[in-house]
Amino acid sequence: MAASAGPRPGWSRRAQYGLFFSFLAVLAGLAVGLILLILSLVAPQSYSVVRGAALDATAPISGALREVTTTVTGLVGGAGNYWDAANQNAQLKRERAALMRRMVEARGILEENQQLRAALQLREHSRDAVAAGRVVGSSFESSRRFAIISVGSSEGVQIGMPVRAAEGLIGRVIDAGSIASRVLLVTDRANIVPARILRGGQPVISTGRGDGTIDVRPLEVGKNPFKRGDVIVTSGTGGLYPPLVPIAKVIRLDDDGAIAIPIADPSRVSFAIVEPPFEPTALAAAAEPASEGP
Secondary structure, eight states, rough: OOOSOOOOOOHHHHHHHHHHHHHHHHHHHHHHHHHHHHHHHHOOOHHHHHHHHHHHHHHHHHHHHHHHHHHHHHHHHHHHHHHHHHHHHHHHHHHHHHHHHHHHHHHHHHHHHHHHHHHHHHHHHHHTOOOOEEEEEEETTTTTTEEEEEEOOTTTTTTOOOOEEEESSSEEEEEEEOEEEEEETTTTOOOOOEEEEETOOEEEEEESSSOEEEEEEESSSSSOOOOOOEEEEEEEESSSSSSEEEEEEEEESSSSSEEEESSHHHHHHHEEEEOOOTTTTHHHHHOOOOOOOO
């Protein structure tokens, strides 16, 4: 049988060249090593020159490799430090938010305690206070203004009795349940309070405007006696409200009167006391249902 004309399987000219040059490289390495060994033994000074030249030739490469290693290490370390800083910053933000919440809660508790102490002192100095309770809510129906307090008829509360806080007058009771009562605020249109200007004592009339403010008018027409910042207090006229209870503070003048804001704001007051009428005969008139406003 004739032999195959093609190359033998598993063997090629490229493989032959590769094996040949590898063999030459090994021989060259051995020759260089042998020469350097002989040179180091025969001429140490010449060998030092050769070794210095080799060091000079490889120094740039070693330096470049070192810079790359340092850069990579710095990048890794910087990324780790950045991550740690970000985590610490997030933790500090959470701690700051928690601290702010605790501060707000503590401030609220402090204000409530101050109001409670003021209410207790007011009750101690008040003439025969009927009951003291918490202002549990306010309701606004159209232009009507009401508040709910947590005391009722079981504690002696009756319709018509005045309600006040340590800061000033809140209103009067118009509905009394067993454990809660509804109060007509001084800002309601149906609540008219005989009053006077604390500065000078000129008599005026305080009437709610239904929008959270109070309209104050002098009894004498033709002259506006009000000044910005004037404090309006009860006069005691009519016998329902005791005299000298703060009602409102003037914030704006108009043609023949002024607009004021209540000193005892129900949205900020936590505690209130119910008092008997200044004159007992006034309770029957005050107990009449408040007229329906718009």
